[in-house]
Amino acid sequence: MNRYLLPTGDTSESSDAPRVPIENAVGIYRIGNGTYTVVAETADEILDLGVKDATVSRKTAGQPPVELAPTSRGISVRNHGSTNPLTLRTNIKEQQLRIGESATVTDDCFIQVGISVELQATVEAGTDSVSVSELEAKLDESGVSPAAHARILANNLRNASQSSVTEVRKVIGELGTFVAEHPVNDDEYAQVRSDIEQITTRLESKARGLHNTDTLDAEWQQDIDLLSDRIERLYVRP
Known part of the structure; x- marks a missing residue:
């Protein structure tokens, strides 16, 4: 927990x-x-x-x-x-x-x-990542709210940042789709979408660049953590 x-x-x-x-x-x-x-x-x-x-x-x-x-x-x-x-x-x-x-x-x-x-x-409830298929099953079975959905994806992103660049790119793609499909009437929404796009571009550049690595350094992980926190703040509100 x-x-x-x-x-x-x-x-x-x-x-x-x-x-x-x-x-x-x-x-x-x-x-x-x-x-x-x-x-x-x-x-x-x-x-x-x-x-x-x-x-x-x-x-x-x-x-x-x-x-x-x-x-x-x-x-x-x-x-x-x-x-x-x-x-x-x-x-x-x-x-x-x-x-x-x-x-x-x-x-x-x-x-x-x-x-x-x-x-x-x-x-x-837990620290393990949830796959897209598992998440969709949860949504179908129990009607998980967008707030809970956002928290699961944000947690997946944090876990992915400790794993590999490939995993982060995968989860960022899922987050980008989720945020695009769940607009919020809040000034922070546009900033979150912009942050996702910027990190996506940076990840693609890193994957294709001469100095690409399989893992992310501490600075990258901090950026990922900040984005995860912003997503949770955006969707998990009264």
Whole structure:
């Protein structure tokens, strides 16, 4: 099971804001340096989420006001000390968490922290790639939503970037078709289509060039990860 957190496109200053894996407890808080920067703190690092809000609470006695942690069912969200109630919103319901309260997220959920910061918590059932035929079968059998379809393809793209150039070209082609067939009334849509076209052109050039390789380097993988995140942000919204 994969669990991660990222700012939504509406509140993030940058579409390159980090995708934060929730493998252990992750604290959310505002840095007290006058910039109102909101960060996510993992066991290994502190990540700038690319959002600012003076109403997000700071740490108290070393404890973050908001904490997300992995559970067997998904993600636990706890309000340790946020003076503004946390608002959790899914496709089914909306609820508020006051200090001391917690809830478990088992699917896509949008978490409002402070007045203007909204974060997206996502739970993925597995890490394996899904073939086109398997995906079509899932769509036929259970009516998988475009959001779920987009997430599966984005995950396939991340996995492919660790595999081979051939696999990435294959998945990029599938993504290009999906995005073209599922337009979204959002400024980000045109940018995503442009990014897919640019990466497709670069991949074709790489495959034909004198310095072609079977695998992608770290810079390529970062570009692929950013595109995958943008696709998920575009389609996985309330």
